[in-house]
Structures are given as C-alpha cells and as structure tokens.
Amino acid sequence: DGGITQSPKYLFRKEGQNVTLSCEQNLNHDAMYWYRQDPGQGLRLIYYSQIVNDFQKGDIAEGYSVSREKKESFPLTVTSAQKNPTAFYLCASRRTRNSPLHFGNGTRLTVT
C-alpha cells in the first residue's frame, strides 16, 4: 500500500537540542510539505519542496531546516533556534496541483 510514513510518532527532547523528524513516501509524488499544528489551531506551512534538491520556505520557517536529497524523503530538523517547538508536525505530499495533499500520521514533539 502506498502512503506516507512519519517517525517517530512521539518525540521528547530537552531544550537546546536539535531533533530530526523523518518523512518517507512511496507514492512517487514530486511535491512534499511540512506543516505544524498547535492545539485547537489550523495548519501552518513550514517548508515545501516541489522537486528533488529544491525547497522553499513556508510561513514559519525560522528555526527549522529541511533537505530533499531523494524523491521519497523530506526530513525536517527542528533546531534550538525554534522558540516554541512543542507541536504536532504533519508531513504531506501530492501528485499534481490539482490533487489533494496526502498526509502522514504525524509526529508529536514535546520539548521541555
């Protein structure tokens, strides 16, 4: 079955540490996205990539970094520069601009 796999499901870190969230897809989609969701709120775009070796900042990129070395993979690093990293992180991909986003199951990050 094709889909998007995010790991881990839950992640706990101490303040000041960088942490990398994994996102892998086997849907053969070119475009991939990272969104952040805070409790009771909508989704905010962190980074997106339309093709391998290329990515663009979203609305809240500060304190985050990404890479897109392979079509299947779009990892997100939450750096110590991100002031409020505790949130639910969702990775998504889509086939074309006329297609909906397919979402992974998310990673819930808690930083204390």
Place this chain on the structure above:
Amino acid sequence: ELKVEQNPLFLSMQEGKNYTIYCNYSTTSDRLYWYRQDPGKSLESLFVLLSNGAVKQEGRLMASLDTKARLSTLHITAAVHDLSATYFCAVDKETSGSRLTFGEGTQLTVNP
C-alpha cells in the same frame, strides 16, 4: 498574503439537523480542498473543488465553490454522531507555487 477564514469555528448540532460551514478566502483561487481531522489524528481528504460552480457530494456532506465570491461551503445534511470532527478548508493560490493555506478549522460536535 492569502487569508482563509472559516466560520463558525465551533459548531454543536443535534443529530438529524442540517447546517453549513463557510470558508472565505482573500485572493483569487480556483482550487479549494476540504479535509477532516479526528481528535489526535492526521487529516483525511474529503473534497477537491477545481472550478467555479463545482459541487461535490459524499454521503451527508456536500461541498461547493463560488470563485467570484471567494467562498466555499460545506453543507451537512441530517447530521449523525460519526460526523463529529474538525473540518478544514485549504486554498491553493494561483501564484503560490503549489502551496496550500489552511483555515483555522471548524470543530463540529453532533449530539444524540
């Protein structure tokens, strides 16, 4: 900057009743998407609306798009408890380079 506004943000309904959720957006777009999110879960695609006047129906849910008014509606007919969830609309701005902007979400509770 593209703004997407949903209303109401919270909706409590009785089973069997009808209601409409509204999604307004601030700039020209002809691609609008509706998603459902259950508590603690990821997002599931419901509808893809790609042109003015588009109407899609699935079970007790019907979505429509009026690009001239920059408005989409999600109509619920004869609500049942299983429809309790948070519903998001998302807009793909024509010149945004394949990025979606989400509304804040409408938290729907259907009471027996």
